[in-house]
Amino acid sequence: MKSFVSMVKANLKMQVRNRTALFWLLAFPAIFILIFGFLFGKNSDFTATVGVINGHSTPIAKEMTKAMNKSSFFHVNYAASKKEELQKLRQGNIDAVLVFPKNVSPGQTLQVKSYVDKSKLSTSQAVSAAINQVAQQFNQGANKGPKLVAVSTQSVQSHHLRYVDYLVPGFVGMSIMQNGILGLSAAFVTLRERGVLRRIRVTPFPLLSFIAARIVSNLIVVLCQVAILLGMAKAVFNLQVGGNVADVALNVAIFAILGALAFLTLGFFVAGISRKVENANTLGNLITFPMLFLAGVFYPLDQSPTWLQDIAKVLPLSYLADGLRQSMVYGTSVTHLWVDALALIITAIVGMFLAVRFFRWEPRAN
């Protein structure tokens, strides 16, 4: 145990003293977040298109849809056919369908049904939260009387989703991916090809412990990295925190760890099949590069063609970015994000299998 702790400590020291690694770990994502944050932080708001059925049927429905239309967040489409609108929703052309009743007796609560696409967690929750917020405004006046409006979707507290709120968690996820795959594989190939691993091998310290120590120290680093980057974004751009800080931190930490595990194991795999650092970098970039653009880190993929969305569904980064975003911005707990969590766990298992299969301790004989 002492040897394990000692190895972890040594790894941490090396990480902190390695300027290049620190740059990629902190400075690069921080600079990136700042630039994007200042460019898009204020204006470029995220909008949701909502199909509204019976939007003119009752006074309250009229008021409510008008209020929604005024907010810069919603783009309201008055429509007639519920069936058609639901179809559009399924195809991802709109973000929600709001169905008002045809008529309502005085004194009765207006029962509104809201449909969102649960598979698109980031938008669906933002939209339902925003709808609830609008409905809330109508209920506030009537303290004693019955509620004017009741929207039957899950209630999530949400404010305004800005582009920074969307971008920052995804970008942090991307950084976890790059440090997991590129950072780890380069470091490990170097250790192996220079013969450091062989030197460890002649000590009684088990090789598995060496790997485990490496993973543990990497996870510690990742947690610090995520805390620093998100903390910075919170301080500078008032990044949205969707709930009490402790819960959000816990959920974000869980996703950071799952994501790091998924990408670290892939990093070990890349290290195993690469002969030199340059090979590891090339291969690592080959794996990570498509994910940068296709995993919805920079922009939501809801508006993109379905085939693109299908590609995103097999990219682990989509799930990490979504998981981090949901838990950070909307305060969703991991239990509701089990799809994201499961996808990352599966990636980690596959990665582990590949890592073990292609692992080498010895430099490749020339």
Place this chain on the structure above:
Amino acid sequence: MRMATPTGNERVRDYPEEAVIRIEGLRKSYGKVIAVDGVDLEVRRGEVFGILGPNGAGKTTTLEMIEGLRKPDSGEIEVAGYDAVRETEKLKKIVGVQLQTTALFDYLSIEETLGLFADLYGADSSPERIRKLLEMVSLTEKAKARVDQLSGGQQQRLSMALALVNDPKVVFLDEPTTGLDPQARRNMWDLVRDIQRQDRTVVLTTHYMEEAEELCDRVAVMDHGKILVCDTPLALIRSLDVDATVLVTVEGDLDGTLEQLPGVDNVEREDNEVRLRTRSTQETITGLMGLAAERGVRLHNLSVRSANLEDVFISYTGRSLRE
């Protein structure tokens, strides 16, 4: 000089002839390359044992099989009572290893590196112990320096200290002086003698015959994966028919007559420089003087080099060690 006696390492000095390492029929090939081709060896407790051989002789492969780092194709290796193939884990605790090329962690200081490795061995990693190790390899002033700030010789000494960090019974040093200047090499020899004085057995490889001669109690001469001969340096040299090599610069023509001089086995010439390998220095020199006077030829720079391990190697392989 003696270090604190570790627990469980009983030092038996009553049987100086006792074998610590026993190797039988050791073989290893890499594809078509036969790296080690049937090696039998015995290393005795407390000795400095040298494996002398040219590049590619199979020294490293042999050593690393004993250390448990490579798996032999066949053969038996026993180190301090442990089977080196099947009981590798136990073996690792009691042997110290300096690999031929040791790269260490960048970004760690010398003392941190020693401390880390002491912990990996489950050995004493207290500051006092680390200080002692640093003192021993004369790196005390460099304690806080990073590994990549050390000179080649200092790195060799650090990796030597790493080989001692677990207070081992047997220490393996793979070419501990390659690439060092003569002064640094001599310092390293002193260090090896210090290690021996601490009641440890040392097995080292080298391609320097002076080193094998000066430092080793016994030497195994290795070539093409085989041990050609194994004995004390003196016995190896004595066993040769060669007494010495006479070196001389000849101004004039003595061609064809040098071979006939008494005692001469072999003549090599390069321009005016002549080398005579002789069984009898006295007879050869007397004969050479007579011949020179008779022909009116002048001799310069006459010197006699007594036979050494180089001659042993040549007599077994027909090649020089440096080729």
